[in-house]
Amino acid sequence: MCGILGFIGHQNVMPEMLSSLSQIQDTDFNSVAVAITTPSGIRILKHGDDLALLGDQIVESSLTGVSGIGHGRWDMEKHTESFATTAGINADVTLVQHGSIDNLCSLQFWLETEGITFSDTPSIEILPQLISLFLRRGYDPEQALNRAVERAYGTFSVAVMFRSDPSHLYAAQRGCPLVLGIGRQSSGLSSDERALGDQFNRILYLKDGDQVRISTDRLSIREKSGRKVRRHIQERIQSTRLHNQTNQVFYHREIHEQPEAISRTLNATQRQLQTLPLSLFDAERLTIIASGSSYHAALIAKSWFETYAALPVDALIASEFRYSPPLLKPNGVTIILSQSGETSDTLQSLRFAREQKQHVLAVVNTQNSSISHEADYSITTQAGPELCTVATKAFCCQLAALANLVIKASLQRQLLELSAATRLHQLLFTLPAMLEQVIADETHYQRIGQQLAAYSHLILTGYGCSHPLALEGALKFKEICHLHAEGIATGELKHGAISLLETNMPIMALASQDERTLKTLTDTLSVCAPEIKPILLADKVSLDAVKQSHVEKIELPDIPSLISPILHAAALQLIAYHTARAKSADMDLPLNLAKPVTEYE
Template sequence: MCGIVGILGNGPVAGLLVEALGRLEYRGYDSAGIATLEGGKLVRRRAAGKLKNLEALLAAEPLYGHSGVGHTRWATHGKPTAENAHPHRNGKVAVVHNGIIENFRALREELKARGHAFESETDTEVVAHLVGEALAQGLSPLEAVAESLPKLKGAFALAFLFEGEDDLLIGARAGAPLAIGFGIGARDGEIYLGSDAIALAPLTDQLAYLEEGDYAVLTRQGAKIFDAANLPVERKRVSAPVSAFLFDKGNYRHFMAKEIHEQPEVVGRTLSHFLDLSTGTVSLPFELPVDAATLPRLTISACGTAFMAGLVASYWFERIARLPVEIEVASEFRYREPPMEKGGLMLLISQSGETADTLASLRYAKAQGQKILSIVNVPTSTMARESDVAALTLAGPEIGVASTKAFTCQLALLACLALAFAKARGTIDAKEEARLVAELTAVPGLIAEALKREPQVELLARDLSKARDVLYLGRGTSYPLALEGALKLKEISYIHAEGYAAGELKHGPIALVDSDLPVIVLAPRDHVFEKTLSNVQEVAARNGRIILISEPEAAHELGVPAEVIALPKMAPDFSALVYAVPVQLLAYHTAVFMGKDADQPRNLAKSVTVE
């Protein structure tokens, strides 16, 4: 969630730190700060709000040090103020932190009892005081960090800068990602720390990823890495190029708009990786970690939009592959501690591959003897590394906080997996496989057609922006899309919205329907199409304002007043991939019309690496 950067440079690093933090804006933040060594002394600049506020402060009060750390903060403990912004310091150490220190209250009280005075409300400041106290007792920076880390409980990534130590950074991770970057070419002799490759992209493509429990000592000569047992270890150095142009909005007003419009390309790219389009067959680039033919049950867990993708996929696995599915949000699954039969398969979904609750569910399932198949968008992520098999979506970096192209790429991959399971279980023959593959092959073009409805969606969004509440309805795979539509609208426009299975309308939600309530209905022409139209009739009878997302003739068949977003005709099996598009556009344009920041909605972060 927060962003961390550290640089030991050959010249002034303040500008480089701020630029790197700018590449981490997609994670979400509400304050930012840097610390550098000026003549050997720690000096900080911190500001609440966007990075432009920090930039203005640095323009008025510049820093010239060659060593520094930086941070974008998403508030978890204490308000988003300059006083709570990172870096935090005590004595001769400054620290930046991503994550949550769960036992910070107990540590804070212990430190107060020993005479420590705190300047902020954050959990992070206790880390600075622990290390600062150890330094004051005569320990070296490495000894002080090594002594302090075992006292911390929670998920965190940390970077430390020390007064009087111009050639030293120390980084540590436990449950949150942290990468080391090595200067090359004109930057030879420099070394970096970053929350991910994106932060370091223009500086280097040579990275090493710290593993769980690692901490690292960085100097301009290189990095020494230690594991949780304080033993020296080697971590593989990899090339991870990330071109700067990937983070350019181009002609779009927001990254979210750009990413919505990238979906035909990235969904097609993902499908082509898992299908043999020349033969019309499914062709996974990996071996399944279990015997799909005899697997009695599949367990799926994820959070947020990724959970919606899993919920859509549960219909496919059960209907096409005839495989029973149990699905639950990861934040519940990890604490419910369900019994799991050894040799079973756990499917986890996460764009970042670092989602805290999903990662905890992975580790629980692994301890229960499950094989792990993860769907992630970041191949170097913790989940990818800890899974038996990591299936990679090819969405590319997703900068907008509200997931769009990652969601549809997850759906594309899950659809391919459902076909692979069906083929292995003998529930489809070659002819049916070819038919379903052809349907998936058509999806990118159908998404492109759906995007052409954007001007109409934009007009509807202007009206939707006046609503106080919105109801989304769907059946079958459109039910999870109704949930996703409501989530998207809430995320970026802050309008209250709820998604319901259309058949549940009469079991309570119909009490909300009146002439002021927009009701958005997702109705592809599938086997429950007529049932869905019957539910819409119930809304019309109570003067509800209907927005129908369906095929062109649906409005005539409905026979009651409705505003229709007419999508192209399509086979129904994988319609969710296409129907996701107007749902995303509707949320986006509603937010924009209301003057909201669609890329960085309030209180949200891109990668939720804490509970």
């Protein structure tokens, strides 16, 4: 998993490259490297895991150059040769690769029949060796790159420097997005727009299959067929990158940013919904595709659409959907959920849905993302940048936008009268104030978090839309607490999970306000080990009905299930925060997680 970039300009680009790598370093890279063109050839500098030490190394070597490529990589093996893990280097070609190639074995076999030998890490040498082979056959750099990527199957992008053409950078996009930055004195490219500094006042998003050659003041784009094309260049909306100047944990801060973020999202969604054709809501069936936390939001939305709009929904995991048989009816409606708008599996699923003649609506948190560009319609949530690796406010903003969408669908399908829809809508807009109340006093969450920190396991459970909420809560405990947690539908506890409910297995019940609220609580209490104090999250009336004293109760506002999951999510986020804090876990850079990477969400 990595982020790649490249710069070319009239002056030394090395400071810009180091600054750009720092913009996406919340991935907790364990290898960073740069390659730069110098009068004596291409020089490569790398460091195992410390960008600051790499900068010191560059200063000490007095390395300067007007063009370069770089990468920051995170991988579980923690290779010491950082550049060699994802970049192939030989005499003719230097490249950095983002993503993965699926047919490495067949390419390696073919290259070996051509007399090419490989080192101990052939996977990272395939593309540069392939490009070099075509160079030796007489193709120019642009043609050689095109021939090479034509033979590679997978989801990847590359930035390439050629020894024979030091005045240009080359790049190709095959599934993994690339964005170009255009400035007055330099040009750049990156897999993550945040890596493009303020010197780039215009940006251009490549389309899948594009290949580009850039110099300081010119660019040439060819589509997959080799035909020259023009792509839309847009003025850039500069976003300020936030750095943690205090000891405050981003994860905690972003939980408390949620009321304002949701308020912005509700207002923006209200405007954006006016642009959607009403025919979208007349669909016989809806498909929602997502990954990670967004998939949990999709499951909650499924419950909402079916309950309030009588609209059947298939909520699917993107990595499964893209390899599934095409069972979508033409002219159906597919909703794509993604926080980054760049998640590879989700993006490929969008393209697959388009091939199946679906009308695609994207709900994303990044306006200029690949998913928002390729969808037919787009709703942009207003969570703002999430600097913590794990999702908090982006997840809740997705739910707020989807709730607004559900009310619109219910009206269009005549399942709600205007007066009832208006009441729900008004209640939805009180959500920021209710959320402020839920997160204002953390004393109770802190006490429970300190209790949970003593355990290695946790079960979260709920009925209806509380089940996917339990899945999301379990994900948070896994991500930031390094605690094994499982989200289980309450009715399924007696089918296997009950055998785990011993003294070392606490249980937390989530009860959204519906007809199964009390059933959730009573069913949970009935399976608890006597020594374990269950944790119950519900409204006051439901909690008062529980007479057992040996329970932990967290009281949440009494509101419909269309809204309550957002409040429950914030409460779960804070319990996980205090659990992680008691365990001294790193919440902003959890073990083995990387946010800007587009392979996984």
